[in-house]
Amino acid sequence: MKELTVVEPGKLQWLDKPSPKMKTSFDAIIRPIASCNCDLDRRLIAGKTPFKAPFAIGHECVAEVLEVGSGVASVRRGDVVSIPWKIACGSCEQCLAGRSIACTGVQKYAGFGVPAGGHWGGLFSESVCVPFADAMLVKVPDGVDPVAAASVSDNLTDAWVAASRPLASRPNGKVLVVGGTESLGILAVQMARAAGAHQVDYFDDDAARNELARWSGATLRSGPDTDLHESYDVVIAATRSHDRLRTSLLALRTGGHCSCIGIIFDDPPIPLFQMYMRDITLSVGLCGVRPHMPQVLDLIQQCRCDPMIVTPTVVSWEDAPEALVAPIAKVVLARPRITASPG
Ligand SMILES: [Zn+2]
Ligand SMILES: [Zn+2]
Structure with a gap:
């Protein structure tokens, strides 16, 4: 699979990597269908942060679920989901208190697309393994455009x-x-x-x-x-x-x-x-987004916000390395689903 990688400051490349495998029965493999850049990403790419290349970039996306482990109950293949940037278990004392950024079930600062707490892949990649799938993934409500919801992740x-x-x-x-x-x-x-x-x-x-x-x-x-x-x-x-x-x-x-x-x-x-x-x-402080994501998705569905105003630039996956370093506020990479629509 292809992984969008910051190979050196200022330079993005699609690198061929082994497809991610589930490590536990509570994992899911997802395929991003609408990914966009966080306001931090341009500085991450430029090397103007404490986090140094090389690393896979991207921590905002809506994805389709390709595969789930036998212990995953809340989602199945074909579901369209929003993925929080922060990786958290959902069941430790900190997560239960609503502080997923302090999760003790995973390495400190673990998140997608930023090498602060290990390398977990980036949400521009062709596919990504999401641990703690039941705690992490949030189904996108019917009628919500994945492109509009891409930045719910952060x-x-x-x-x-x-x-x-x-x-x-x-x-x-x-x-x-x-x-x-x-x-x-x-x-x-x-x-x-x-x-x-x-x-x-x-x-x-x-x-x-x-x-x-x-x-x-x-x-x-x-x-x-x-x-x-x-x-x-x-x-x-x-x-x-x-x-x-x-x-x-x-x-x-x-x-x-x-x-x-x-x-x-x-x-x-x-x-x-x-x-x-x-x-x-x-x-x-870091925003522990997961507890708030269902409400934000509802706000989009009810047209009480219009994130498309700041994401007018939809580009193809191939054009990502150039588009993400161009002076465009928010770039969305979109592609068709490969799973059938459930139901
Ligand atoms: Zn961010
Ligand atoms: Zn936790």
């Missing part, structure tokens, strides 16, 4: 958690999204609206992203960032800029919450005393 669900978690205790809150990464800010605008935000504003320098945010229902903010100060209950910082993170934190009024989802690899200065005086919460 970015779309990350955006949902970043918006819905602080809004749960701040109903009708006023939200600011500070954009900067390729897609997360736009997805966060949509998810803040789906989570019941009273108003969603968007702040960014990029004309194309501003337009997408406006289409997604945000009111655009421009001008000096001091105009934003102490104005919002929730801020979603989808930025890697130190200055914009500071802007995000200072834009909160008393009791506010900032979800930082841009993945900043170094140590930005934090306005801690001003945060102290206003009882500000800052949340940052």
Whole structure:
């Protein structure tokens, strides 16, 4: 089978690899039918992260199930499923508490497409072995386009958690999204609206992203960032800029919450005393997507979000090595199923 591999910084190649085999009776073999790039992937490919080549890339996809072990009960060949980026057992104390990122049933940081916790394959590959299939795989509801659901594995669900978690205790809150990464800010605008935000504003320098945010229902903010100060209950910082993170934190009024989802690899200065005086919460961290994925798939089915706005570029598998290094916000690789439609 072919595996899309970062062979050296900046260079992607399809490499021939042995087809994956199930290691336990609880595994499944899946074949991606719609895979897309996470906002982190371009930096992973470029070698601008702590994770070094070579490694298989890709951790967002919808797939068809090719084969399941005898212990797998929830899915069968032909099912169309969403796959979480994080590999987790679903049954340890941490998983049962909803913290799949701290799963003790598998190597720390184990995930697809990022060599932080071992090599588990990438979700652009021709086929992939998924361990703990009952705990991991989520069936895609009828009528949901696999291309629209491809980023449920990570970015779309990350955006949902970043918006819905602080809004749960701040109903009708006023939200600011500070954009900067390729897609997360736009997805966060949509998810803040789906989570019941009273108003969603968007702040960014990029004309194309501003337009997408406006289409997604945000009111655009421009001008000096001091105009934003102490104005919002929730801020979603989808930025890697130190200055914009500071802007995000200072834009909160008393009791506010900032979800930082841009993945900043170094140590930005934090306005801690001003945060102290206003009882500000800052949340940052890997998103354990699996518990939230069914709800996000339902939001797509109910047309309460439209991730296709940020994924307009569908390319063939052959074109992936070039497309994924081009300056395109979100690229989806799509191909027809080979299993019959069940039922
Ligand atoms: Zn990701
Ligand atoms: Zn676990």
